[in-house]
Amino acid sequence: MNPTSRRALSLRNTGHALCTLTLSLSLVTATAPARAAESNPKVDASLKSATGFILSQVKPNGEFGQQYPVTMTSLSILSLAACGHQPTDPSPEGQAMRKGLDFVLLAENQTKDGYFGKAPNDGGRMYAHGIITLMLAEMVGMGVNDKQDALIRERLKLGIKLILRAQAMRKDPLNTGGWHYEPDMATADMSVTCWQVMALRAAQNAGLDVPKEAIDKAVDYIKRLYMAVPNSNPPAGGFGYSAPATTTSTTAEGLLAIQVCGRYEDKETVSAGNHLLKEDINKASHLFYTLYYYAQGMYQRGGKFAEASKRIVPEILIPKQKPDGSFEGQDEGGGKVYTASMAVLALAVKNHFLPIYQR
Numbered sequence: 001m002n003p004t005s006r007r008a009l010s011l012r013n014t015g016h017a018l019c020t021l022t023l024s025l026s027l028v029t030a031t032a033p034a035r036a037a038e039s040n041p042k043v044d045a046s047l048k049s050a051t052g053f054i055l056s057q058v059k060p061n062g063e064f065g066q067q068y069p070v071t072m073t074s075l076s077i078l079s080l081a082a083c084g085h086q087p088t089d090p091s092p093e094g095q096a097m098r099k100g101l102d103f104v105l106l107a108e109n110q111t112k113d114g115y116f117g118k119a120p121n122d123g124g125r126m127y128a129h130g131i132i133t134l135m136l137a138e139m140v141g142m143g144v145n146d147k148q149d150a151l152i153r154e155r156l157k158l159g160i161k162l163i164l165r166a167q168a169m170r171k172d173p174l175n176t177g178g179w180h181y182e183p184d185m186a187t188a189d190m191s192v193t194c195w196q197v198m199a200l201r202a203a204q205n206a207g208l209d210v211p212k213e214a215i216d217k218a219v220d221y222i223k224r225l226y227m228a229v230p231n232s233n234p235p236a237g238g239f240g241y242s243a244p245a246t247t248t249s250t251t252a253e254g255l256l257a258i259q260v261c262g263r264y265e266d267k268e269t270v271s272a273g274n275h276l277l278k279e280d281i282n283k284a285s286h287l288f289y290t291l292y293y294y295a296q297g298m299y300q301r302g303g304k305f306a307e308a309s310k311r312i313v314p315e316i317l318i319p320k321q322k323p324d325g326s327f328e329g330q331d332e333g334g335g336k337v338y339t340a341s342m343a344v345l346a347l348a349v350k351n352h353f354l355p356i357y358q359r
Contacts, residue, residue: 040314040350042314042318043314043318043347043350046314046317046318046321046343046347047083047344047347047348049321049324049325050079050321050325050326050327050340050343050344050347051079051080051083051085051093051325051344052325053324053325053326053336053340054076054079054080054325054337054340054341054344055092055093055096056324056325057076057336057337058076058096058099058100061099061103062096062099062100062101062102062103062104063100063103064076064077064096064100064337065334065335065336065337065338066335066337067333067334067335067338068122068128068333068334069103069122070103070104070109070116070119070122070128070132071116071122071127071128071131071132071334072334072335072337072338072341073100073103073104074100074104074131074132074134074135074136075131075135075334075337075338075341075342075345076096076100076337076341077097077100077101077104077135077139078131078134078135078138078341078345078354079340079341079342079344079345079348080093080096080097080344081097081138081139081142081353081354082344082345082348082351082353082354082357083344083348083351083353084351084353085097086142087101087139087142087143087144087148088142088144098144098148101139101143101148101152102148104132104135104136104155105148105151105152105155109122110155110158110159113158113162113165114157114158114159114160114161114162115129115162115183116128116129116132116133116159117129117182117183125181125182125192126166126179126180126181126182126183126192126195126196127181127191127192127195129159129162129163129183129195129196130163130179130192130194130195130196130198130199131195131199132159133156133159133160133163133196133199133203134195134198134199134202134356136152136155136156136159137156137199137202137203137205137206137208137356138202138206138354138355138356139152140152140153140156140206140207141206156203156206156208157208159199160199160200160203160208160210162183163179163196163199163200164200164210164211164214165183166179166183166184166185166196167179167196167214167217167218169183169184169185169186170186171186171187171188172186174188174224174243175187175188175221176217176220176221177217177218177219177220177221178190178192178193178218178221178222179192179193179196180192187242188221188242189241189242190222190225190239190240190241190242190250190253190254191241191250191253193218193221193222193257194222194253194254194256194257194293196218197215197218197219197222197257197260197261198256198257198260198356200214200215200218201215201260201261201356202355202356205355205356215261218257218261219257219258219261219263222239222254222257222258222268223258223266223268224244225239225240225241225242225243225244225245225250225254226238226239226244226254226268226271226272227239227240227244227245227246228271229246229271229275232271232274232275234270234274235267235270235271235274236271236272236274236275236278237268237271237272237274237275238250238251238254238271238272238275238276239251239253239254239255239268239272246275248276248279248281248283248284248285248290249284249285249286249289249290249293251272251275251276251279252276252284252290252293252294252297253293253297254268254272255269255272255273255276255293255294255297255298255300255301256293256296256297256300259297259300259301260300260356260357264300264301269301272297273297273298273301273305276294276297276298276305277304277305277308281294281312281316282316286330287316287329287330288327288329288330288338288339288342288343288346289342291313291316291317291342291343291346292342292345292346294309294312294313294346295309295313295345295346295347295349296345296346296349296357299349299357300357309349310350313346313347313349314347317343317346317347320343321343325340326339326340327339327340327343
């Protein structure tokens, strides 16, 4: 049974929304010839080199990288999946994903109340928790056997419960619906919030019980950080980090997050896309992080927005790639595995393999 059929079987009879997801996944193989038309030899070569570098960083126990091992392993698994690899593949990529999943799923890497961010040697806090939970949600039904599939779902359920509990903490009107560095904090910010939103939506797609109210509250929080650009035509605007602003990185974050929640034509969505279309993305702070959100968010907008991203992202990233497949640039504390994984997720948007990023 191929990975697509395996996932379709695992999600069978879970409701209309999941039937739609199953159909979209089943079309991955069927649309391969059409997708070939989107092939860009330079991007394909860059992705191959980058995934080769990521594979070179795997340790015997399944860890990827040196810093924040659970988080970096999760990002690595996501990046390999974005290139079409599955844990069931007999390839080196598939073997690395299987071992990586086994490592992430170790009991020591999640607290009893479901928190990944406090795991030993993984100080990423709620950033880590959102990334790891997102990866597990994307891997539901992709385990190599029933035992691993069951463990993925068990860990995922605990992770989602933690996210929902953290969102429910009493907060002031500005921060209600969002998340911050620790689960029990009464404040919030755009960056942490977006990872939780992605995890919730991916889990919802995978059939877990995620209340619509939680998604709606998160979208409302993101919209409270919106600021319009005065006298812009067409209307433009952006999102701030913890207060209304038009910062490039957080605008890209907000653009993707509210679209995966289904708000494709809301005023804030349209305005953020218009704003990013005029921005010099190469000057953004936290460049790799920004490019990841920019590539995925603009792809969701489609049309001229997707075309601009399709041109700009490779123009920025490919010249930064080293002969070993890694990338020059700020690593945000996650080392070379972080920059390579984020670059792959940005460049691989053309593949449409990961369900969370499909239109």
